[in-house]
Amino acid sequence: MDLSTLEFTKLVELKSEVENEIKRREVEEKAKAKKQIIELARAYGLSVEEVLSKTVVARKPVEAKYRHPENTELTWTGRGRKPAWVQAWVDGGKSLEQLAI
Structure with missing residues (x-):
């Protein structure tokens, strides 16, 4: 598609359509990703809460020199x-x- 041949109003309309399609696909892709994450967590026997929780590793204090x-x-x-x-x-x-x- 050669955009230089389109009229300005048509370009603005096309831009709006592209932005709407991007928003629709973003929602769709996020839903797919969420489903994959949940399936992967279940496959390893983890709950979503376990996956999202922060694990803090206690560090051993440095000995005095x-x-x-x-x-x-x-x-x-x-x-x-x-x-x-x-x-x-x-x-x-x-x-x-x-x-x-």
Whole structure:
């Protein structure tokens, strides 16, 4: 179809028809997809609720790599910014290796 030969009003009409057909097919395709998803879930013994629920995986806390020699409650994993006590230790001329656990 050569669109350049159509009149403006015919193009506008055609555009409207195309948009309506797209909306109709979108509803149809979504219904088919929903049916396929439900069938697949049932085939694996899952409910739709199970498929849609978020599963949270609990992460193991990262173990500390550094500990303050005088206050053992102060620890640092070595990740992220250095805590103030670590920075003060290093700024005092001591090495980070001295804090290693």
